[in-house]
Amino acid sequence: xxxxxxxxxxFRPEQAGEGxxxxxxxxxxxxxxxxxxxxxxxxxxWRCLDIGAGTGTVSRRLLEEAGVAxxxxxxxxxxxxxxxxxxxxEVREADVTAPDFAPGRFRLVHARFVLMHLPDHERxxxxxxxxxxxxxxxxxxxxxxxxxxxxxxxxxxxxMRAMWRGLRETIGTDVSWVPSYPRLLRGAGLERxxxxxxxxxxxxxxxxxxxWADTFERSRAAMLATGLVDDAGVDEAVRYLDSEDCAALAxxxxxxxxxxxxxxxx
Numbered sequence: 001x002x003x004x005x006x007x008x009x010x011f012r013p014e015q016a017g018e019g020x021x022x023x024x025x026x027x028x029x030x031x032x033x034x035x036x037x038x039x040x041x042x043x044x045x046w047r048c049l050d051i052g053a054g055t056g057t058v059s060r061r062l063l064e065e066a067g068v069a070x071x072x073x074x075x076x077x078x079x080x081x082x083x084x085x086x087x088x089x090e091v092r093e094a095d096v097t098a099p100d101f102a103p104g105r106f107r108l109v110h111a112r113f114v115l116m117h118l119p120d121h122e123r124x125x126x127x128x129x130x131x132x133x134x135x136x137x138x139x140x141x142x143x144x145x146x147x148x149x150x151x152x153x154x155x156x157x158x159x160m161r162a163m164w165r166g167l168r169e170t171i172g173t174d175v176s177w178v179p180s181y182p183r184l185l186r187g188a189g190l191e192r193x194x195x196x197x198x199x200x201x202x203x204x205x206x207x208x209x210x211x212w213a214d215t216f217e218r219s220r221a222a223m224l225a226t227g228l229v230d231d232a233g234v235d236e237a238v239r240y241l242d243s244e245d246c247a248a249l250a251x252x253x254x255x256x257x258x259x260x261x262x263x264x265x266x
Contacts, residue, residue, distance in 0.1 A: 004170075004171060005117070005172070006117040006171050006173070007076060008171070009170050009171050009222070010167070010171060010219050010221075010222060011218055011219075013077045013079055013080065015218065017214065018218075019055055019080045020214070021211060021214040021215065021218065022054045022055050022080065023055055023057070024207045024208070024210045024211035025113070025207070025211045026054070026055065026058075027207035028206070028207045028208035029112070029198075029200070029253050030057050030058060030061065032198045032253060032255070033058055033110075033139075033141060033253075033255065034058070034065065034066070036196070036255050037062070037066060037108070037110070037139065038066065040137055040139070040257060042062065042066050042068060042107075042108050042137075043066050043067055043068065044066075044067045044068065044069065045068070045069050045107075046062075046068040046069060046108055047072075047106045047107055047108075048062050048068050048070070048071045048106055048107065048108040049071075049072050049074065049103060049106040049109045049110065049131060050062070050071055050072070050073045050074065050110050050111075051074050051075075051096050051109070051110065051111035051114055052074070052075055052096070052111055052112065052113065052114035053073035053074060053075050053081055054080060055080040055081070055084060056073055056080065056081045056084045056085065056091075058110065058112065059071045059073040059081075059089050060086050060089065063086060063087075063088045063089060068088075068108075069088070070088050070089075071088060071089050071090070072090045072092060072103055072106070073085075073089055073090065073091050073092070074092050074093075074096065075093065075094075076093065076094070076095050077093070078091050078092070096111075096114070096118075096124070096127075097118060097124065103131065104131070105131055105132065105133040105136070106132065106133060107132075107133055107135070107136040107137070108132075108136060108139065109128050109129075109131045109132050109136070109137075109138045109139070110138075110139045110140075111139075111140050112140070112141035112142070112253075112255075113141065113142060114142075115140065115142055116142040116143055116173055116174065116175050116178060117171060118172070119172055121177055121180075121184065122184055122187070125140070125181075125184045125185065125187075125188050126187075126188045128140070129185065129188035129189060129190055129260070132259075132260040133260065134260050134261065134263040135259070135262040135263070137257055137260070138185065138188075138257065138259075138260070139255065139256070139257045140181060140185075140255070140256050140257075141253050141254065141255040141256075142178045142181070142253075142254060143175050143178065143251045144175060144178050144179060144252045144254045145160075145164070145175060145251055145252075146197070146199060146249055146251075146252050154240065154246075154247065154248045155233065155237040156202070156212075156237050156241060156246065156248040157248055158228065158233060158237065159216055159223065159229055159233065159234060159237030160212075160251070161228055162223040162224075162226045162228035162229040162233075163215065163216060163219055163223050165226045165228065166219055166221075166222030166223040166225055166226045167222055169222070169225070169226070170222045170225075171222075175251075178254055179254065181195060181254060185256055185257075185258035188258070189260075189261075190258025190259055190260060191258065191259050191260075191261055192258065192259045193256065193257070193258040194256070194258075195254060195255065195256040195257075196254070197252045197253065197254045197255075198252060198253050198255070199250055199251075199252040200250055201250070202241065202246055202248050202250045203246070204241070204242050204243060204244060204246060208250055209241040209242065210241075212241060212250070213237075213241045213242065216237055216238055217234075217238065220234050
């Protein structure tokens with residue numbers, strides 16, 4: 001890793017349009033996330049921790065749709081959270097990797113598109129599992145490449161291959177370990193572990209297509225440094241995403257959950 005962390009070398013929150021890029025991702029994936037949280041019984045009375053809360057879409061929907069009691073929304077930079085906070089939502093600027101990160105215990109601990117950008121995954125999964133109160137649930141989500149070894153025949157596939165390598169070499173992003181989530185949650189002492197993958201369709205003008213086009217633009221320097229694409233190749237991929245010729249498979253969202261065993265009566 002040579003370029004610092006997420007939000008430093010790439011995806012800087014002060015860069016114009018970064019909040020909108022995050023929102024495009026939320027539009028593509030929030031319904032999937034909320035459907036899983038509803039299925040897990042998240043609802044009234046729950047205290048929730050939303051890590052890497054971004055622009056706060058999941059935090060707000062937990063309060064407004066699921067009716068939870070409160071949400072602690074945490075991010076390393078809270079500018080997007082602070083301007084969109086709602087009643088019941090506490091915003092805290094913090095680093096989940098810091099030794100002093102100890103926000104308490106929660107019935108729901110949720111993190112989406114966070115751990116894939118951080119090193120020492122097993123330790124972080126164990127640490128997040130420790131923040132779940134007895135009877136509560138940990139829900140994690142990260143990107144997976146459904147067919148990472150396919151021949152990159154489309155402009156989008158070539159750009160994605162360059163993007164993943166470029167992000168790995170600059171900020172340490174690594175999705176290769178994400179399919180190990182179920183094993184890691186079980187190893188952290190959680191029970192009733194389950195997992196699912198959802199892949200949104202790449203359609204012209206769709207939120208996920210706009211998300212990836214913006215992501216390519218913001219990670220262009222890292223992509224070019226790999227030598228797998230040039231400027232023309234990135235431009236071609238951006239045009240392709242908004243073209244009726246687009247016929248490619250998007251990265252999926254793997255969501256995994258596990259329950260902390262309930263406390264036994266004394």
